[in-house]
Amino acid sequence: MSAGRKLVILRALSELVEIERVMADKRVYLYDSTLRDGAQTQGIDFSTADKLAIAEALDRLGIDYVEGGWPGANPTDDAFFADPPAFTRAKLTAFGMTRRAGRSPENDPGLAALLGTKAAAVCLVAKTWDFHVDVALGIAPAENIDMIADSMALAVRRASEAMLDAEHFFDGYKSNPAYALDCVKAAAAAGARWIVLCDTNGGALPDEVERTVGAVLEHIPGANLGIHCHDDTGNAVANSLAAVRLGVRQVQGTVNGLGERCGNANLVSILPSLVIKMGYETGVSDEDLAQLTHVSHLIDERLNRAPDRSAAYVGESAFAHKGGLHVSAVEKDPRSYEHIAPERVGNRRHVVVSDQSGRANVLARFREIGIEMEAGDPRVADLVETVKAREFDGYAYDGAEASFELLARRALGEVPDYYKLTSFRVIDERRWNAKGELITLSEATVKLEGGSGLAVMAVAEGNGPVNALDAALRELLTPIYPQLEDLRLVDYKVRILTPGDGTAAVTRVMIESADGHGERWSTVGLSTNIIDASYNALRDSIVYKLYRDGAAPGGA
Secondary structure: OOOHHHHHHHHHHHHHHHHHHHHHHEEEEEEOOOOHHHHHOOOOOOOOOHHHHHHHHHHHOOOOOOEEOOOOOHHHHHHHHHHHHHHHOEEEEEEEOOOOOOOHHHHHHHHHHHHHOOOOOEEEEEOOOOHHHHHOOOOOHHHHHHHHHHHHHHHHHHOOOEEEEEEEEHHHHHHHHHHHHHHHHHHHHOOOOEEEEEOOOOOOOHHHHHHHHHHOOOOOOHHHEEEEOOOOOOHHHHHHHHHHOOOOOEEEEEEEHOOOHHHHHHHEHHHHHHHHHOOOEEOOHHHHOOOHHHHHHHHHHOOOOOOOOOOOOOOOOOEEEEEHHHHHHHHHHHHOOOOOOOOOOOOOOEEEEOOOOOHHHHHHHHOOOOOOOOOOOOOHHHHHHHHHHHHOOOOOOOOHHHHHHHHHHHHOOOOOOOEEEEEEEEEEEEEOOOOOEEEEEEEEEEEEOOOOOEEEEEEEEEEEEEHHHHHHHHHHHOHHHHHHHHHHEEEEEEEEEHHHHHHOOOOOEEEEOOOOOOOEEEEEEOOOOHHHHHHHHHHHHHHHHHHOOOOOOOOO
């Protein structure tokens, strides 16, 4: 065998050994940047209390690094780091930038604020795209590398763990590969624990990520590399998983993909994909993973956002089945239409009832709510026909599960009459107040009979007719049913079903409600009068809460 041939074989064997070594290291570290990157989401503004609650939830889940924010950047972050949460599993991380040009790291106020916190780790952001060095910083390329090296050396001495956020690395590598590599190698030489490659513009595709990460791996071990992708092409999760497959061992992202523009890589999708699909290990145990849906929804609730029904793994529709044939197949073998057991991520199989439903859907939904009925029971066929007829009129039970459950249980005679509405009246008034301000107020008058037959009446004001109606109902019902104290409306949607009818159109109202136990449910109302439709949905919400909590008629 020729010497050249032997060399080729030896190189191939060496590459195989390296691949096996990388694959043998199955531990991947998760870095959450929700409290900083997520705060850049349009419409989101964290309070200090929000940041504390979210950070604690991430710690309980088993996330390795929780980035608390940027010390010195704003009062909220300063308050958070002044009294940080006491983590039991995660490392609290503070984010900041390298020293400014012309300053020593010891005399830079930004670095001083960053390194003066109680955080267990620090992450320094630095430019790695020569275009930004020239235009944004306006300094010589060599000076930028010195800033990275000096700042990282100080951070390594002062903090228990330091890492580099290589901003715009993929754009920088395309523009000037040698310079981008020099930047990250300077941080590695200074002792950085992690070098995080950032697709800050979110424009990279998986094949580009693979090529670029592969090139970096020739200089920096995967055990010291991280990946941080934005989702501007919809590939942030795919790009992150591709980097891990090549050997990168830290993944950064946010819960539910929060972030500026199109968001960041969604850790809620990445985590189960790494563990269940790819066989990697994280700090999240199987028991922890079963809390994933809860954590995802908890954070949405904290931010007053409706959870994405179609979210992978944790969405309400992630394991939903609507067509009767699908339900029958899932009943026989869940693998037919479910890629994992929903319980592994804390979700559940959700059988949607609609005008496409058959007996299998209704029976499966019955089992979900604890009703056992035989397939041949004539009440099943009657209920299927009732659902189809009502959805033909405009009801939508595939998005209003609580209203469906009440419909079913009423058909079985299981739902008590908690109260009887005698009448209601809503008045809107638009006027100038004593301060000369133009205001609009709604006033609702409600008359009803409680479970004991006692007739009562209440008047309440609100910032809209539905709010006023809700307030008047609560004023009368809460003394009778204390279970309603923590009931709140979290979403309200209106859809015009017959726009051709103009102001006489049929209106469908869907209300999403929640309580202090973290439970959420949806109800639906239908009418040509939007207030009447709203009341119908509101009534179902109240009755569902009372029934689920086991309230007795009249509050006895």
